[in-house]
Amino acid sequence: QFTSQDYISVLEEKEIRISMDGRGRCMDNIFTERLWRSVKYENVYLTEYDNFKEAYRGLSEYLRFYNEKRRHQSLNYQTPTQVHFSNNFKSTP
Incomplete structure (x- = not known):
């Protein structure tokens, strides 16, 4: 993984x-x-998914949904x- 010595x-x-707070902790990348x-x-x-093409299409659709339709509690129920x-x-504390 990303914490291997190699x-x-x-x-x-x-x-x-290296963007890690400690071994195996990616807190800098929490979002x-x-x-x-x-x-x-x-x-x-x-x-x-049966193949790469289906996975690519399905994930593209999901990411569009995630950014444009899915409301996020951390964003005061707005979409990204x-x-x-x-x-x-304004973010909430």
Whole structure:
């Protein structure tokens, strides 16, 4: 995985900053991690794609839904698209 010594050594050799708070903890990427959890549990695990083309199409449709139709509690029940094009979004503490 991304915490293997071989992988970390390559990053260090190229002076690439490793974006982890600790071994195996990707807290810097919490929003991305949450997105992929939703993708897996709301689409991938529920769908039996027969081939790459079907998976590509299905995931594209899901991501369009996720961004344009699915309301997010953390965004005050707005869609990511609404928030992106709005200048007045204020997050809640």
